[in-house]
Amino acid sequence: MxxxxxxxxxxxxxxxxxxxxxxxxxxxxxxxxxxxxxxxxxxxxxxxxxxxxxxxxxxxxxxxxxxxxxxxxxxxxxxxxxxxxxxxxxxxxxxxxxxxxxxxxxxxxxxxxxxxxxxxxxxxxxxxxxxxxxxxxxxxxxxxxxxxxxxxxxxxxxxxxxxxxxxxxxxxxxxxxxxxxxLADSRTHRVLSAVQALRVHFAEAIRIDELAAIAQLSPSAFHRQFKALTSLTPVQFQKQLRLHEARLLLATGTVNAETAAWRVGYESASQFSREYARLFGAPPRRDIAALRDTLPG
Missing domain, CATH: 2.60.120.10 (Jelly Rolls)
Incomplete structure (x- = not known):
């Protein structure tokens, strides 16, 4: 080095x-x-x-x-x-x-x-x-x-x-x-296309069959290759995307936790709060307050 x-x-x-x-x-x-x-x-x-x-x-x-x-x-x-x-x-x-x-x-x-x-x-x-x-x-x-x-x-x-x-x-x-x-014509690229589709439509209900069709794979093969590429299952990947997007929304100060939960696809605010705290280490309000304290003045 x-x-x-x-x-x-x-x-x-x-x-x-x-x-x-x-x-x-x-x-x-x-x-x-x-x-x-x-x-x-x-x-x-x-x-x-x-x-x-x-x-x-x-x-x-x-x-x-x-x-x-x-x-x-x-x-x-x-x-x-x-x-x-x-x-x-x-x-x-x-x-x-x-x-x-x-x-x-x-x-x-x-x-x-x-x-x-x-x-x-x-x-x-x-x-x-x-x-x-x-x-x-x-x-x-x-x-x-x-x-x-x-x-x-x-x-x-x-x-x-x-x-x-x-x-x-x-x-x-x-x-x-x-x-x-x-490589644009590789099998990996097709899996990446499915990853991108999930990225764009993260707030919608996940449909493995549709993602597998994008990747031109059977649902079981798609699930296996998605995890090989990303280290997460499609459901885990979507959940973390939702929570990261919600954190960005909350950091703007323009929405509350309930609104952020709804915008990223959660139907239950309590479930959102539990999963948010599990990922970020604190409930939404406390996490965002701590995050703002770390930002330059």
Whole structure:
């Protein structure tokens, strides 16, 4: 893991006022820092590359746990709910990380132009995995962050570096898993289409037969492959999406818990409150009050 990345991230967080995460001038690129270990927090991951420069994190997707430290990265290839926490950090050696959004369209474009074919196995890949990053991939991350010192160059150079990152992911040790998600005609893509349909219609009653039809699979095969990809069953996935969306609604301060529950598809406010507290650790009103206390003034 290049010391240069540690130096860049630490200098950036030392010199830029703000709160964790720092969203940078490069679209889709954020910087993370924590001087202490943190409790697990619920997140809704978008497709991204989560690089650790120093310290370590622990993320849980369904029943799968992924711990990744300096020199490693978590790759998330499909939108998924999860719990994530900083596992190792101290004031002397804070946790330092970089999150780089992965544009599915860009990944597909690069996949179609890779000169050597990537062997794609028949299995459905997991939508998340941990990989070492070194060599050209680590160099890309360093060069991307160095652009923050020359903001005028960002619109011209950053897209090229992001394309290069996509290239190294698609030709690296996990190329087959990344490629399965990028290939438009793959079975995985059909499962992803069903995931997206569930994402769009999360407030409606779930119909496994309809989702299976989108994926062109039998209901049992769809259920199995959906869980292989997302680490959750379709019902679990929908429930967590609903609760994350409700939390966003409540955070705006424009609706109460009962209205938020109804908007995301719950018929019972009491059931909503129980499941909300189970996921976020406190009932809606108390959770939102605590969340607002953590926001900058």
């Amino acid at each position: 290049p010391q240069a990345l540690v130096d860049i991230v630490r200098r950036y967080t030392d010199t830029h006022p703000g709160e964790n995460p720092w969203m940078t001038a490069i679209d889709g690129v954020g910087i993370l820092r924590s001087d202490l270990p943190r409790n697990a927090a619920p997140l809704l991951f978008q497709p991204c590359l989560c690089v650790v420069a120093q310290g370590s994190k622990l993320s849980t997707f369904g029943n799968r746990r992924y711990e990744y430290g300096a020199g490693q990265a978590l790759v998330v290839s499909v939108e998924m709910p999860a719990f994530s926490r900083v596992a190792a950090a101290s004031p002397e050696e804070p946790f330092l990380g970089v999150v780089i959004g992965l544009d599915p369209k860009l990944m597909t474009e690069v996949m179609e132009t890779v000169p050597t074919s990537v062997h794609v196995s028949a299995h459905v890949p997991r939508g998340v995995f941990v990989t070492d990053y070194d060599g050209p991939l680590a160099d890309c991350v360093v060069r991307l962050l160095r652009l923050l010192d020359t903001p005028d160059a960002i619109p011209f150079v950053a897209p090229l570096v992001l394309r290069e990152i996509a290239y190294w992911l698609l030709t690296g040790p996990h190329a087959a898993d990344v490629a399965k998600v990028a």
